[in-house]
Amino acid sequence: METLISHQREAALSMTNLRLKFPGEDSLLFKDLSFSVNKGEKVLLLGPSGCGKSTLLQVASGIVPNSFELPMKAEKLELPDSWGFVFQDPDTQFCMPYVDEELAFVLENLNVPRQDMTALIVAALERVGLHLPDIHTPILELSQGMKQRLALASVLLMEPEVLFLDEPSALLDPEGTDQIWTSIQAATAEQTVVIVEHKIEQIAEWIDRVVLFTDDGAILADGPPDSIFKDYKEELIRYGIWYPGVWDDYLDSKAFKTLSENRSSISSVEVLHAEEFNGYRGKKSVIHMPNASISQGSWVTILGENGSGKSSLLLSLMQLLKTSGSLHVNGKQVVQKKRRRTLPAGLSLVFQNPELQFVTNTIVEELTISLQGMSSMGAVSHAEEMIELFNLPVSGNRHPYQLSVGQKRRLSVATALTSSIDILLLDEPTFGQDARNTFAILEKLESLRRNGMTIVMVTHDLNIASNFATDCWKVADGKLVSCTRQGGVADARLVYT
Amino acid sequence: MPAWFTPDRETWLFRVNPALKFMIFVLLLLITLFTRNLPFVSWLAVLFGILLYGFSGYPIRKLVLLSIPLVISFASSAFTMMLFGKGDAVLWQWGILKISEESIQHGLLLGTKSLTFGLVGFTFLLTVQPVLFFYAMMQQYRLPSKYAYSFIASIRLLPLVVEEIHVRTNALKVRGITFSRGMKGLGERIQAYTVPLFAQSIRRAQRIAIAMEAKQYQMGAARTYYYPTSYSRIDVVFIGVVVVSVAGVMLLAFGMN
Amino acid sequence: MKKLTFTDLLITIMVGVVFGILMKFWDDLYTVVKPMMPVARQLLYGMWFMNGVFAFLLIRKPGVALIASIAGAGLSAFIGHGLEVLIYGFAQGLAAELLFAAFRYRKFSMIIAGLGGILSCAASFGLDMFYGYADLETWALVVKYGLRAISAFIFTGVFAVLIVRALEATGVTQSIRPVAKEEYSLLDR
Numbered sequence: 001m002e003t004l005i006s007h008q009r010e011a012a013l014s015m016t017n018l019r020l021k022f023p024g025e026d027s028l029l030f031k032d033l034s035f036s037v038n039k040g041e042k043v044l045l046l047g048p049s050g051c052g053k054s055t056l057l058q059v060a061s062g063i064v065p066n067s068f069e070l071p072m073k074a075e076k077l078e079l080p081d082s083w084g085f086v087f088q089d090p091d092t093q094f095c096m097p098y099v100d101e102e103l104a105f106v107l108e109n110l111n112v113p114r115q116d117m118t119a120l121i122v123a124a125l126e127r128v129g130l131h132l133p134d135i136h137t138p139i140l141e142l143s144q145g146m147k148q149r150l151a152l153a154s155v156l157l158m159e160p161e162v163l164f165l166d167e168p169s170a171l172l173d174p175e176g177t178d179q180i181w182t183s184i185q186a187a188t189a190e191q192t193v194v195i196v197e198h199k200i201e202q203i204a205e206w207i208d209r210v211v212l213f214t215d216d217g218a219i220l221a222d223g224p225p226d227s228i229f230k231d232y233k234e235e236l237i238r239y240g241i242w243y244p245g246v247w248d249d250y251l252d253s254k255a256f257k258t259l260s261e262n263r264s265s266i267s268s269v270e271v272l273h274a275e276e277f278n279g280y281r282g283k284k285s286v287i288h289m290p291n292a293s294i295s296q297g298s299w300v301t302i303l304g305e306n307g308s309g310k311s312s313l314l315l316s317l318m319q320l321l322k323t324s325g326s327l328h329v330n331g332k333q334v335v336q337k338k339r340r341r342t343l344p345a346g347l348s349l350v351f352q353n354p355e356l357q358f359v360t361n362t363i364v365e366e367l368t369i370s371l372q373g374m375s376s377m378g379a380v381s382h383a384e385e386m387i388e389l390f391n392l393p394v395s396g397n398r399h400p401y402q403l404s405v406g407q408k409r410r411l412s413v414a415t416a417l418t419s420s421i422d423i424l425l426l427d428e429p430t431f432g433q434d435a436r437n438t439f440a441i442l443e444k445l446e447s448l449r450r451n452g453m454t455i456v457m458v459t460h461d462l463n464i465a466s467n468f469a470t471d472c473w474k475v476a477d478g479k480l481v482s483c484t485r486q487g488g489v490a491d492a493r494l495v496y497t
Numbered sequence: 498m499p500a501w502f503t504p505d506r507e508t509w510l511f512r513v514n515p516a517l518k519f520m521i522f523v524l525l526l527l528i529t530l531f532t533r534n535l536p537f538v539s540w541l542a543v544l545f546g547i548l549l550y551g552f553s554g555y556p557i558r559k560l561v562l563l564s565i566p567l568v569i570s571f572a573s574s575a576f577t578m579m580l581f582g583k584g585d586a587v588l589w590q591w592g593i594l595k596i597s598e599e600s601i602q603h604g605l606l607l608g609t610k611s612l613t614f615g616l617v618g619f620t621f622l623l624t625v626q627p628v629l630f631f632y633a634m635m636q637q638y639r640l641p642s643k644y645a646y647s648f649i650a651s652i653r654l655l656p657l658v659v660e661e662i663h664v665r666t667n668a669l670k671v672r673g674i675t676f677s678r679g680m681k682g683l684g685e686r687i688q689a690y691t692v693p694l695f696a697q698s699i700r701r702a703q704r705i706a707i708a709m710e711a712k713q714y715q716m717g718a719a720r721t722y723y724y725p726t727s728y729s730r731i732d733v734v735f736i737g738v739v740v741v742s743v744a745g746v747m748l749l750a751f752g753m754n
Numbered sequence: 755m756k757k758l759t760f761t762d763l764l765i766t767i768m769v770g771v772v773f774g775i776l777m778k779f780w781d782d783l784y785t786v787v788k789p790m791m792p793v794a795r796q797l798l799y800g801m802w803f804m805n806g807v808f809a810f811l812l813i814r815k816p817g818v819a820l821i822a823s824i825a826g827a828g829l830s831a832f833i834g835h836g837l838e839v840l841i842y843g844f845a846q847g848l849a850a851e852l853l854f855a856a857f858r859y860r861k862f863s864m865i866i867a868g869l870g871g872i873l874s875c876a877a878s879f880g881l882d883m884f885y886g887y888a889d890l891e892t893w894a895l896v897v898k899y900g901l902r903a904i905s906a907f908i909f910t911g912v913f914a915v916l917i918v919r920a921l922e923a924t925g926v927t928q929s930i931r932p933v934a935k936e937e938y939s940l941l942d943r
């Protein structure tokens with residue numbers, strides 16, 4: 001599949017007939033995969049969630065097997081010496097506790113003299129738009145999107161020859177996504193860049209080549225973006241992969257038409273009401289809600305920039321942060337005790353970081369543990385249904401951590417759909433998903449909503465806000481600044497201008 | 498470090514190069530370890546007591562609190578040896594318990610030694626920042642960076658365990674998992690927390706190591722330091738103080754017989 | 755056998771540090787019990803030998819038992835135990851390490867783990883003799899070190915093994931241990 005040009009240019013990395021499996025698994029993840037990238041090329045890896053994109057990046061950088069051993073072999077394996085990596089999970093990529101120390105660690109490794117460090121650190125933070133009052137800020141106190149920016153800053157500092165980016169913008173707000181891609185483009189004109197990304201609108205223009213993967217980790221197509229998106233549209237749809245314009249197609253589809261035709265109206269019963277409500281981290285108020293209420297059966301999306309306080313809002317409603325002010329759930333006043341807070345009845349939450357959701361050792365247990373009322377047969381069949389619906393590995397005995405990031409996300413959403421709850425809070429439930437799974441999650445939520453559940457969801461995806469939500473909330477600088485009914489396209493766009 | 502471990506004032510001991518301080522203290526401990534002379538060890542204990550109480554910059558209240566285990570440990574090593582130790586000049590015997598002159602001598606020696614060890618350990622710990630200590634060990638004594646960073650990372654992981662407990666509590670709450678009452682519930686709780694906490698710490702350590710290598714950390718490669726450490730005049734003062742006081746202690750101990 | 759990677763080293767040292775802290779708390783308990791119940795205190799002693807054996811059972815690579823043992827002892831030396839602990843840590847870790855090496859780092863059973871503990875115990879006995887902690891009447895000596903060896907076996911052969919098995923169920927060990935040779939041969943199917 002190599003083009004003429006690539007024969008002339010030097011390869012930045014290449015592998016021939018790679019075979020790889022996870023220990024204890026029966027099947028191979030990659031079977032005789034050959035893949036190479038030329039110097040200076042910008043390549044996008046596209047494929048359904050769980051097909052092995054992250055693993056391939058780790059092999060291509062040498063993280064597997066140098067830092068992390070997996071059974072693998074290849075006929076030929078030529079890897080770059082100088083490379084940088086932005087990992088998919090923002091919580092797995094820092095080794096120092098403070099922002100400045102993290103960036104300084106990179107500079108130390110590069111042997112940069114001490115007197116140059118501070119200026120370089122400040123400049124790098126500026127480039128990715130991470131504005132902090134003090135660079136000696138604990139990384140623990142950053143929001144997820146802010147962490148992703150920091151990860152990018154440290155990679156840009158390295159100025160590596162090859163950059164591996166594993167969904168760098170999955171958790172960023174739209175402005176941040178633009179900003180990040182602009183700075184990556186500016187910083188890497190000469191370098192080789194290998195990207196895994198679902199949000200492809202911003203980069204479709206910039207990349208030279210798209211490599212398309214099937215479900216089972218084989219390469220389906222490889223070529224310039226225009227022709228791939230044109231010639232392989234059918235496969236893109238079949239495998240449920242994002243392509244430019246997928247939302248338009250979905251909105252035209254039968255599935256969505258039937259969904260939107262008879263949208264049940266929202267009842268006038270108020271299920272949640274907050275007044276002069278504050279959530280605190282330590283002594284600092286991170287979210288303030290002057291006055292907000294939610295009616296039963298509505299679908300509220302919460303929009304706002306990275307670090308504005310969206311996650312804090314959900315955690316406060318859930319009583320996982322210290323709060324003050326008045327909060328009513330299902331008509332009952334929520335008592336805000338200082339210690340040993342109990343969760344308001346009828347409320348459940350899906351955390352932004354899926355790993356925070358897991359409490360057991362296997363996928364099936366994870367799906368059945370909250371079903372205490374149900375018979376064990378019923379519970380298992382429910383688990384099977386969820387595994388099928390959300391495309392999770394069929395051997396449900398794997399540990400929840402032994403999944404791809406997208407699969408973890410879906411499992412964590414699925415666990416919350418099991419219990420009988422009235423109001424479900426979700427923190428970016430669709431990040432890092434391929435198209436098929438995004439729509440599967442949304443449709444499942446919509447069907448629950450029709451059965452009377454109320455949905456409150458944080459997202460950066462304006463398409464969701466305008467096509468699924470009934471209400472749109474906007475958070476800025478730690479304050480809930482507006483609540484609008486029937487968030488149409490226009491309303492959602494307003495938030496980010 | 499938690500707020501409890503910040504001193505009221507930073508004394509001159511804080512400004513001594515941490516790696517040098519470590520080496521000197523190790524030397525003093527070795528001396529203590531290999532002497533069997535009770536007066537000498539006792540005077541050393543007094544010396545370190547003065548160092549800890551007078552120059553660590555912590556309020557007496559905290560220091561006393563910290564010293565309680567030291568006193569207990571002194572008493573317990575001393576008494577066991579006194580009661581069960583070998584000896585011919587028997588002073589008192591009751592069943593298997595026997596106190597002899599030798600065993601008293603020996604017991605006191607052991608007790609005082611463990612007291613000295615404790616005092617030195619605290620004086621060091623309370624007046625040093627772990628991160629700076631390892632940076633100094635790399636810069637002044639060429640400790641391989643792989644060990645230094647492994648220790649720095651491990652020590653920094655410890656407070657995260659507290660965070661992890663918090664996370665787990667939240668997860669269990671959100672997922673609606675409840676525990677029985679009484680002893681059974683306690684057992685369930687221990688099970689729901691300990692092994693996952695251990696697993697999480699290991700996983701976190703692994704991720705940190707991978708992140709470090711992904712940031713082009715290489716074992717044994719040349720590097721610069723964000724926190725430069727060096728020797729200064731205060732180090733000379735420190736060595737002077739130690740030499741003079743140890744000489745003084747020797748005089749007191751050996752000069753009198 | 756595979757060399758230690760940086761990841762292995764960091765995990766080993768972290769295990770050592772965690773045990774160093776645990777041993778400090780254990781020691782506080784131990785000092786209270788020591789003068790009151792001489793028998794019980796010997797039965798608690800096995801905790802001191804757990805560190806290296808545990809690290810080895812977890813990571814299963816050469817050098818791990820020794821390094822973890824030194825790291826743990828080094829930490830506990832400075833949070834109140836004194837430098838001699840470091841020497842003990844070295845000797846105990848070395849004893850266990852030699853045992854595992856004798857079985858070419860391929861045996862992880864309860865018996866081997868327990869034996870590792872007992873050998874560590876023997877090493878600490880050697881040092882006790884040297885420092886004068888063993889200047890006891892003969893009968894006291896036999897009782898003391900006999901109980902201590904039993905305790906060593908219980909802590910390393912039973913407790914450490916059980917904890918590691920529980921960790922295996924969480925899948926975390928799979929990613930830090932060397933991959934079995936059979937796994938590589940499965941690649942050719």
Ligand SMILES: Nc1ncnc2c1ncn2[C@@H]1O[C@H](COP(=O)(O)OP(=O)(O)OP(=O)(O)O)[C@@H](O)[C@H]1O
Binds near residue numbers: 048
């Ligand atoms: N430790 C493990 N043990 C067994 N299987 C694993 C383990 N980790 C990942 N897998 C499986 O390997 C496959 C590839 O995972 P990978 O993370 O590379 O997927 P991905 O293409 O990056 O997906 P996503 O888009 O969701 O991030 C997945 O099907 C996953 O379930």
Ligand SMILES: Nc1ncnc2c1ncn2[C@@H]1O[C@H](COP(=O)(O)OP(=O)(O)OP(=O)(O)O)[C@@H](O)[C@H]1O
Binds near residue numbers: 140142143145306307
């Ligand atoms: N653990 C923490 N301790 C202290 N401050 C925190 C902590 N987590 C977040 N913050 C701060 O609280 C503010 C709000 O964070 P929050 O996580 O709610 O943002 P967010 O809107 O969810 O952002 P994102 O879109 O990036 O997830 C931020 O300024 C952040 O720095």
Ligand SMILES: [Mg+2]
Binds near residue numbers: 053054088166405
């Ligand atoms: Mg991935």
Ligand SMILES: [Mg+2]
Binds near residue numbers: 310312427
């Ligand atoms: Mg958030």
